[in-house]
Every structure is written in structure tokens, then in C-alpha cells.
Amino acid sequence: MAVIMDGKATSAKLRKEFLEKVSLLKEKGVTPGLAVIIVGEDPASQTYVKNKEKACVECGYYSEKYALPEETSEAELLALIEKLNGRDEINGILVQLPLPKHICEDHVIRAIHPLKDVDAFHPENVGHIMTGDFAFVPCTPAGVMELLKEYDIDPTGKRAVIIGRSNIVGKPAAMLLLHENATVTVCHSRTKDLAAICREADILVAAIGKLEFVTRDMVKPGAVVIDVGINRNAEGKLRGDVNFDDVVDLASYITPVPGGVGPMTITMLMQNTLRAACIQNNITL
Numbered sequence: 001m002a003v004i005m006d007g008k009a010t011s012a013k014l015r016k017e018f019l020e021k022v023s024l025l026k027e028k029g030v031t032p033g034l035a036v037i038i039v040g041e042d043p044a045s046q047t048y049v050k051n052k053e054k055a056c057v058e059c060g061y062y063s064e065k066y067a068l069p070e071e072t073s074e075a076e077l078l079a080l081i082e083k084l085n086g087r088d089e090i091n092g093i094l095v096q097l098p099l100p101k102h103i104c105e106d107h108v109i110r111a112i113h114p115l116k117d118v119d120a121f122h123p124e125n126v127g128h129i130m131t132g133d134f135a136f137v138p139c140t141p142a143g144v145m146e147l148l149k150e151y152d153i154d155p156t157g158k159r160a161v162i163i164g165r166s167n168i169v170g171k172p173a174a175m176l177l178l179h180e181n182a183t184v185t186v187c188h189s190r191t192k193d194l195a196a197i198c199r200e201a202d203i204l205v206a207a208i209g210k211l212e213f214v215t216r217d218m219v220k221p222g223a224v225v226i227d228v229g230i231n232r233n234a235e236g237k238l239r240g241d242v243n244f245d246d247v248v249d250l251a252s253y254i255t256p257v258p259g260g261v262g263p264m265t266i267t268m269l270m271q272n273t274l275r276a277a278c279i280q281n282n283i284t285l
């Protein structure tokens with residue numbers, strides 16, 4: 001039976017560490033500050049933003065929320081970002097995606113100052129992830145790496161297979177695993193013999209967005225299985241990209257959905273915001 005990798009417990013532990021660091025920062029007159037911008041009424045986005053605000057309170061950060069109407073223009077949003085870029089008490093700026101269709105996500109991502117880009121989506125930060133000299137890492141792949149660390153799983157020399165090549169999960173996860181000396185294969189919808197490639201994985205990361213896609217025949221006995229997916233099943237329950245029940249006795253470690261990678265994502269946003277505050281104030285903790 002696999003060890004269940006507990007993202008909730010790992011998150012709680014890390015958030016406590018951040019809270020302690022924040023009290024040291026506060027002694028130096030600095031409180032990490034995060035501005036979260038949401039445009040429109042998408043219910044999933046509203047929940048994510050609420051959870052981010054809650055995490056800020058839990059970690060002792062200062063936060064500001066900007067809930068803008070759906071019809072906000074791109075120019076108005078860019079003007080707000082510009083203002084936040086210039087404010088010292090705001091260390092991180094997060095614009096909740098997706099944005100309404102009339103706003104270009106790329107323009108918005110590029111408008112955030114790279115040192116305040118706590119989602120690490122700005123091309124400058126993406127480049128740093130490639131070269132390895134990064135301060136900020138996209139939150140979901142960072143959460144995956146942190147969970148591996150928590151469970152003493154060293155990727156060195158291991159064969160890692162990632163299913164999914166998105167800019168926010170698959171690609172950066174591949175880079176991070178490569179930096180940690182794994183031998184990495186990235187699969188996608190055009191990959192041939194997907195199951196056979198997955199069966200070679202010591203660490204299998206599923207970031208597909210398809211309910212319970214990964215089944216027993218795709219998993220090597222003893223593999224570490226990380227499920228990034230968030231899907232709803234026919235009963236409306238949250239489930240991952242991995243068929244958990246099918247795989248749990250075969251894997252050595254596995255993340256559940258919910259309670260695995262999900263909680264880690266917001267915790268990594270807190271980590272990036274703390275780093276941003278330290279960098280912007282020339283403080284090493």
C-alpha cells in the first residue's frame with residue numbers, strides 16, 4: 001500500500017514556518033504584502049482568491065483584494081498593476097486567471113514587475129527557471145517538489161515522466177525535476193505509447209485535466225505518483241487525473257485529490273511572496 005503524501009499537513013507545517021519568519025521580518029519593519037486581483041465572477045476563481053486571502057491571514061501577511069467587474073478594460077487593469085508595481089508595501093501581485101476574453105493575458109503577465117511576479121509567469125522568471133537561478137517558481141510545480149522533499153524522495157538519477165506540457169504545470173515541473181537531477185520525459189496528447197512510457201517512471205506526474213486518466217497499467221510497481229489534476233466526477237466530487245483506488249496498492253507514494261498538491265499550491269504562493277518581500281528589502285532570513 002502506498003504512503004499517502006499529505007499536502008494539507010505539509011502545508012500547515014510550512015505556513016507555520018512562514019509565520020515565524022514573518023515575525024522576524026516584522027522586527028525589521030517589513031510585512032510581506034500580496035495584492036490579488038480578480039476580474040469577473042467565475043465561481044472557481046472566487047474560491048481560489050478567498051483561499052489566498054485566508055492563507056495571507058494565516059501566515060501574518062498584509063493583503064489587498066481587488067474585485068473588478070467583468071467589463072473592466074485591459075487599460076484599466078494595466079493601470080492598476082502599474083500602481084501596485086510602484087507601492088513598497090505590496091511585494092507580490094497576483095492576477096487570477098483566466099481573465100475575460102477581451103483582456104490579453106500575456107499583456108497582463110508582462111505588466112507585473114518581475115520581482116513582484118509571485119506566480120512566476122513573467123517571461124523573465126520563466127527564463128530564470130530554465131537556467132536554474134530562480135527566486136520564484138510557479139506555485140503548483142513548486143508544491144510538487146516540496147512534497148517530494150517532505151517525503152525524502154530524491155529525484156537524482158530517477159526516471160521522471162510528466163503527462164502534460166502546459167506553461168503553468170508540465171513544463172516548469174520538468175525543469176525543476178531536471179534541476180534535481182532526474183531524467184525527465186514530458187508527454188502530451190500526441191505522445192505515442194503513453195502507457196509504456198509511464199510504466200518506466202520512478203516518479204510519475206499527472207497534469208492532464210482528465211478525470212482518473214492514469215490507471216494501473218500505466219504505473220510501475222513502487223513508483224511515486226503525483227496527481228496534479230483537479231476534476232469533478234459524476235457525483236460532483238473532486239478527483240484527480242489518477243484513478244487513485246486502481247493505483248494505490250501499486251505505488252510506493254501517492255498524492256490524494258483533494259488534499260495532495262492542491263493545498264501546496266497556495267502555500268507556495270505564500271513562499272514566493274515571502275521571498276519577494278526579502279528580495280525587495282535586501283533581507284536574508
Ligand code: NAP
Nearest residue numbers: 140164165166169188189207208209228229230261262265
Ligand atoms: P492544460 O493547460 O489543459 O494542459 C493539459 C496537458 O495535458 C496538455 O499538455 C495536453 O497535451 C495534455 N493532455 C491532454 N490530453 C491528453 C492525453 N489524452 N494524453 C496525454 N496528454 C494529454 O492543463 P494544466 O493547466 O496544466 O492543468 C492540468 C490539470 O491540473 C488540470 O486538472 C488542472 O485543473 C490541474 N491544476 C491543478 C492545480 C493545483 O493547484 N493542484 C494547479 C493548476 C492546474 P497537449 O499539449 O498536446 O494538448
